Amino acid sequence: MPAFRTLDDIGDIAGKRVLVRVDLNVPVKDGQVSDATRIERVAPTITELSDKGAKVILLAHFGRPKDGPDPSMSLEPIAAATEAVLDRRVHFAPDCVGDVAQGAVDAMADGDILLLENTRFHKSEEKNDPAFVAALAANGDIYVNDAFSAAHRAHASTEGLAHHMPAYAGRTMQAELEALEKGLGNPRRPVVAIVGGAKVSSKIDLLMNLVKKVDALVIGGGMANTFLAARGEDVGKSLCEHDLAATAKQIMIEAASAGCAIVLPVDAVVAREFKVGAASETVGVDAVPADAMILDVGPRTVEAINEWIDRAATLVWNGPLGAFEIEPFDAGTVAAAKYAAAQTREGVLVSVAGGGDTVAALHHAGVADDFTYVSTAGGAFLEWMEGKPLPGVEVLKS
Numbered sequence: 001m002p003a004f005r006t007l008d009d010i011g012d013i014a015g016k017r018v019l020v021r022v023d024l025n026v027p028v029k030d031g032q033v034s035d036a037t038r039i040e041r042v043a044p045t046i047t048e049l050s051d052k053g054a055k056v057i058l059l060a061h062f063g064r065p066k067d068g069p070d071p072s073m074s075l076e077p078i079a080a081a082t083e084a085v086l087d088r089r090v091h092f093a094p095d096c097v098g099d100v101a102q103g104a105v106d107a108m109a110d111g112d113i114l115l116l117e118n119t120r121f122h123k124s125e126e127k128n129d130p131a132f133v134a135a136l137a138a139n140g141d142i143y144v145n146d147a148f149s150a151a152h153r154a155h156a157s158t159e160g161l162a163h164h165m166p167a168y169a170g171r172t173m174q175a176e177l178e179a180l181e182k183g184l185g186n187p188r189r190p191v192v193a194i195v196g197g198a199k200v201s202s203k204i205d206l207l208m209n210l211v212k213k214v215d216a217l218v219i220g221g222g223m224a225n226t227f228l229a230a231r232g233e234d235v236g237k238s239l240c241e242h243d244l245a246a247t248a249k250q251i252m253i254e255a256a257s258a259g260c261a262i263v264l265p266v267d268a269v270v271a272r273e274f275k276v277g278a279a280s281e282t283v284g285v286d287a288v289p290a291d292a293m294i295l296d297v298g299p300r301t302v303e304a305i306n307e308w309i310d311r312a313a314t315l316v317w318n319g320p321l322g323a324f325e326i327e328p329f330d331a332g333t334v335a336a337a338k339y340a341a342a343q344t345r346e347g348v349l350v351s352v353a354g355g356g357d358t359v360a361a362l363h364h365a366g367v368a369d370d371f372t373y374v375s376t377a378g379g380a381f382l383e384w385m386e387g388k389p390l391p392g393v394e395v396l397k398s
């Protein structure tokens, strides 16, 4: 019995306006959704509510717009991708509050599905501003949160709304929490975590707690560069948050006192440009040219990572090891993913991976179905691993 209300408790919703928070922050390449996993995972909740005659109003964010509306982060193209996954009409309104949103909601028939524009086009979304929450709430009678992957954010659409109206967990929210509890609630040790990707500033702090929960932390991707720089390496033009060097050093100290091994790249694939066909070379991490960027881990690092996967009974993975969207910078991620998948198939490893791009990378490697569990969540998954209460989940508890 879950600690929160689910769609099983929602009752008769025919004709009701149901605000459904989903995570449509999907990877996009050349204007096309390159991995629709997040859309596929929320489809059951949307169709269930629509089939019950509700007016289904989808709220979601896309990217991290800095100063209000940014056409490159519009959800309009994602409405078309959602329509394709659902095989049902998805209407779109170019604002999530105000007259535009209200007009679109008023025009809905029972069972209709409407996607409202990126909630982050309003700065008050991330501030969980009560006036903005009230403006969102004006268009709904019931709130359903199916965005586990955004549940670590206490934003208006992920947390605030649940205080305004009856609130329920969607099917994916419920399934994610149950699967993570089953796979990682009491993990077999040693537990090895791989953390890579590009969201360095928003994820680095959680590593401070993660090193107390795992036996080894393998750091790759853009995240590794900040650690390498903190250790004194020159990472050239690589993605690197130099002002987080002190945090990185502190994490290494915490890890040492918790008995958690920190595994950093020993070699890297570097290039001067991040584009198809760019010339690249493999160098030691102490020999990165000043005008080059680290775009993948090198083969010696992959070997070391695979040795840690061998030692692990449980593997937790968020964040690609390199900029996998463009070859050959996918090689490290693909090799480690295939290795972890093989160990999982042999029954010697429980492997749980999560994150929008991580899932896309596992699909790219052709092994997503071989992992024990693949979560849609990246940051939220790591915070759950840390044992931190997730605001979007806490607020649903009765």
Ligand SMILES: Nc1ncnc2c1ncn2[C@@H]1O[C@H](COP(=O)(O)OP(=O)(O)OP(=O)(O)O)[C@@H](O)[C@H]1O
Pocket (backbone or CB within 6 Å): 196, 197, 198, 199, 220, 221, 222, 223, 239, 294, 295, 296, 318, 319, 320, 321, 322, 323, 324, 325, 354, 355, 356, 357, 358, 359, 376, 377, 378, 379, 380
């Ligand atoms: N060395 C690198 N330099 C630049 N970008 C990198 C590097 N390694 C990985 N990346 C980028 O990291 C991005 C994915 O990082 P991110 O932290 O968003 O992972 P995620 O799985 O999507 O997690 P979440 O769901 O939390 O967003 C990819 O777009 C990839 O190109």
Ligand SMILES: O=C(O)[C@H](O)COP(=O)(O)O
Pocket (backbone or CB within 6 Å): 023, 025, 063, 064, 149, 150, 153, 199, 202, 355, 356, 377, 378, 379, 380
């Ligand atoms: O991709 C994610 O992890 C979620 O959509 C949350 O996005 P955010 O890190 O920009 O809040």
